[in-house]
Amino acid sequence: MSARIAVTRWSWRLFRREWRSQALVLALLTIAVAATVFGLGSAGAALPPGSAQFGDADYLMTFRGSTPALGTYPATEVINHRKIPVPGSANPVDLRDQSPTGALGRSMLRLDEGRYPATAGEIAVSARTAGLFHLALGATWHEGANTWTVVGLVENPANLLDTFALVPPGQVGSPDRVTVLVRATAAQFAAVHRPDGAEVQPRDSAGTDPAFIVLILATVGLLFVGLLAAAGFTVLAQRRLRALGMLAAIGARHRHLRLVMLANGAVVGGVAALLGGVIGLGAWLLFVPRLETIVQHRIDRFGLPWLPLLLALVLATLTAIAAAWWPARAAARVPVVAALAARPPQPRPAHRFALLGAVLLAAGLTLLAVNNPDRPLIGIGGIVGTAAGVLLLAPLLIAALAPVARACPVAARIALRDLARYRARSGAALAAISMATGIAAAIIIGAGAAQAASPSGGNLPDNELVVWLTPNGIQGPIPQLDAAQTARARSAVSLIAGLVQGGTPIGLTGGISPDARIESADEAGVSGKPVVTFAIPHRVGGDTEYHGDEMIPLLLATPEILQRYGIPAGSIDPETDVLTSHRDLSGYRLIGAGRAAENWQPKVQYEAGLPAYSSDPTTLITEHGLKALGVSPAPVGWLVTAAKELTPAQVDKAEQTARGAGLALSVETRPLAADLSRLRTGATAIGAGVALGVLAMTVGLIRSEAGRDLRTLAANGAGAGTRRRLTAATALALALLGAVLGTAGAYAALIAWYHQNLHALAAVPVEHLTGLIVGLPLVAAAASWLLAGREPAGVARSPLD
Known part of the structure; x- marks a missing residue:
């Protein structure tokens, strides 16, 4: 115990002394945790809520014409509808006589201005209806034989594109359609005889449970946190290799050497979880108004999944500790002489990771193909298996750079061989970039798939x-x-x-x-x-x-x-x-x-x-x-x-x-739905931004670890142009490989998910995917080339050895 206390104290001193390098890892972890918290809030909010049509009901029955005699259900609410033609449009306005205090439909109404209609001759309209007919509060609306006074502006908070007008109950006249909201269990609903001509839709078919999406996103987010942490701790372990060698030389055992990194991971993970949680929550509260205009429904700012959110913070700390364990294990096994010489450990053969990755990828895709919303653990297991499988293929791609390097110019050849030589950190960085681009690609492709209707459904495609x-x-x-x-x-x-x-x-x-x-x-x-x-x-x-x-x-x-x-x-x-x-x-x-x-x-x-x-x-x-x-x-x-x-x-x-x-x-x-093109654009920008951040960390660390090569090149007359090309080639290779691997993994997962409905993936979002696969590497290479021209101070001061 005394030895562990001494090692932990020494680890804390190292953390304080190396705060600059620790700050980089801490900042990246904080950003990753903040992104996870922000994503947990956005996951459920991005989906259209079932209350858009169902309110608080479990079943929706639709009848043509007047309402027939209904059986006795635990709770019902009847809403009459009539179409009002719109000049110049074949899409009519829905006139409904819904009560704002209805037992089941009150969540489908919200008063923005004025008041609800109370008597015959009064009407409230949605913002889109007011725009179509040029109406305002106090205006008179003439429609056929009817004359109404507009007394309020209303909306369906679950669907802001719902174009309708509201009159008091019983004032629709001759309805074209009648909807009946029913709250009942499956057994209660089946026990009541339904009138002929009833079209029944259960609430379960309205969409995927947002909690299911939250669990998936939390899992993917924590994987991303672990990858970033592993890349950072690998670099820290290499920098501390000589110090660890000295500690081993005076009698420290492997567990003491591992404890140095594990204690560091616990400190960094705890601080990052706290800061990331605060930043992510603040970003969520600021982004909610903007997100409402994208998804076209109101969002409860504090209706967050608090239990998964707190669990994510705890798991983020544990993930940081687990991410520090692998570099700690590798550093502890380095022989004392090799550690004192600061030699990097010999990279493990890439085919071992690739074989395990292929097995996990196949298992993950299989679980996604048989997923069931009623059993979310299957879907979560599929996401984890697919993501882990794709990421374990990263070292194989890094190893494949060596043959490519032979046909490249000198600067690019050195850069590609450095990636293969420092495979421990470059492989983790490539996995992190693949994760960032994969999440962005999944959102881009999934947004289009969510809007794609079945071939037999709807009047027209959305384009x-x-x-x-x-x-x-x-x-x-x-x-x-x-x-x-x-x-x-x-x-x-x-x-x-x-x-x-x-x-x-x-x-x-x-x-x-x-x-x-x-x-x-x-x-x-x-x-x-x-x-x-x-x-x-x-x-x-x-x-x-x-x-x-x-x-x-x-x-x-x-x-x-x-x-x-x-x-x-x-x-x-x-x-x-x-x-x-x-x-x-x-x-x-x-x-x-x-x-x-x-x-x-x-x-x-x-x-x-x-x-x-x-x-x-x-x-x-x-x-x-x-x-x-x-x-x-x-x-x-x-x-x-x-x-x-x-x-x-x-x-x-x-x-x-x-x-x-x-x-x-x-x-x-086609009836208007939320415009998800902005969601795609935002996902592309955020995914590219996160990937560029990981690239900045990785390229800087790899180039600093290759300082001896830079000094040798400088001694032979290499100037700023060589440094620019080295850094640009490193960034271009990592960004291109990460974008391709992440997009391929996203498509593989979505094909397995939609294997019975592949037409939803028929429309390929070429513009946004091109921005990831082509734009991201070009931006990374250009930024690296521009920022790498200044000669590092260490090149001039450090002696050749």
């Missing part, structure tokens, strides 16, 4: 819009435009395509039956004939009804559309009447075609290349089908594809342009 010639979209009557009106419409569509940075608009042509009667759109004053459409009939009483969301318009298979979806004209049978992406059309009836539809037996050809979104051209009629059915082609709209997902500002400008055309044009887009 497409359709400009229709009618205010009600394809379901309304199509007006016949003269030449001047057609020119104005085409001009407006071209402006809209320019606003959203889209390509050439593709014209959409429908089929109009000469037997169809002229119809008038509701409250729009537009007359025309309906487009020939497939629809599913529903018998209600003695009448037949068709639901709009089950209608499939027949659009003409023009060469532009076939080219857009990669369908060669030669692959279409000349006798084919209909091309479709739907597997089965047997339950559909053709409407709008008059008497010709009664005896028409179309020949249908399945085309997997056609989209499956409801407002996209999913079903096409060929020229042969037009002649067989006896219908005439007529323009119905234009399809515009943007380079990126549409933002709310772009959609607003597109709708304003459509209204300004002086026609009944309407713009249909």
Whole structure:
């Protein structure tokens, strides 16, 4: 015990004496802990909360029309909805009669200004609704036969893009849709008979539990902390090698030598955990307002996962101690003579780490492929295994630099061989850089995957819009435009395509039956004939009804559309009447075609290349089908594809342009969601910044450890240019290897995670990944070249030995 106390006291003295080198490791650990704390706060906040649709309910039931008789549940709340058309837009405003004091839906409402409506003739609107109709507090809103006074500005705190208007309960009139919020256990819900026509959605399907993401992020963050600490303690162990050799020479045992580094790790880890926790919490509180504008929902600043946060701080200290153990073990095993000579330990063969890394990578990917949100430990094990496997491959890449060095100039050759020679610290640094870029790449790729809808879900992809010639979209009557009106419409569509940075608009042509009667759109004053459409009939009483969301318009298979979806004209049978992406059309009836539809037996050809979104051209009629059915082609709209997902500002400008055309044009887009492109950009910047910080530490330490080489080069006439090239080559090699390894690991993990839904990863975020893989190495090399020109003082003062 006396020996341990003496060694611990000596370790503390070394810490005070070497505060400059300790401050570097301490600062990096503090930043890593702060990033972990900040990430723990951001993890749950970045996900859309389930209360956006469910409030405090467990189930959501949706009915068409009025509310049928409901059974007895523990708690229910009924909300009536009616669509209010928006001029220039095919996306209506939702008028709802939700109570602000409802038992289950109160979390879906928040009053920003004014008050809630209390009587008939009063209404509260969301900010987006107020902008669309140019409303303000005290304004009068005329909509059809209704007149309301705006008494408040409201929002859905769980979805700030929710475009709606609020009236008192019972004031909607004839609802188009009714939602019923139900709070009940699975057994209670199953025991009650549900009315026919109910569409049921359980809350569990609304998204992944944020706590699951928090646990994963905490695990990854602590891995990153350990890697940074290991790299720093490896350098400290090398610097103290002579002192440790002297201690061993006077009788210290291996455990005493290890205790020197372990005590140092405990001090550094404890201080870093405390400082990092305070800095991370402060950064989180400052960033919350900005994050709300990115994720488009309100965030409780102090609703943090406090238990995982405190656990992360404790584990960060333990991680620092564990990170100091491996360098301490290696330094303690160095022979006394070699330690007194300060010779670096012989690097272990890289293939041993690579073999273990391959096994862990395979195990981690397997666990990710079978993950289950109800059993988060499987997912956490998969993340840990994948990350550890990828990181253990880092020494193999470092060892692979030696053959590459032979074909490089002298400065680059020395730099690459130094990386291989000091593999203990360069391998840990490469692992840390890979972790930083891997986390950033996972956020970049995962953000796109989170926004990608299933092929059969939604009306349009998030980067497409359709400009229709009618205010009600394809379901309304199509007006016949003269030449001047057609020119104005085409001009407006071209402006809209320019606003959203889209390509050439593709014209959409429908089929109009000469037997169809002229119809008038509701409250729009537009007359025309309906487009020939497939629809599913529903018998209600003695009448037949068709639901709009089950209608499939027949659009003409023009060469532009076939080219857009990669369908060669030669692959279409000349006798084919209909091309479709739907597997089965047997339950559909053709409407709008008059008497010709009664005896028409179309020949249908399945085309997997056609989209499956409801407002996209999913079903096409060929020229042969037009002649067989006896219908005439007529323009119905234009399809515009943007380079990126549409933002709310772009959609607003597109709708304003459509209204300004002086026609009944309407713009249909996918319902707006949070714009995650800024999240991708932020992840790219933060990941690159952390990687550059690790690079700065590593390159500086490696170049300082290679001081003898610099003195030898200086003695032979090497100047600032050689030093610049040495440092730049070191930074470029580490940054490039780390970015490639981290991105590859992120893609491998996400492919395993989404293996049953790989289409979500189809859209590759080329711009942001290029910034990581190409931009990060170039910035690192340029910064190193600029900052390495000054001659270090030690080169001139230190003798050659």
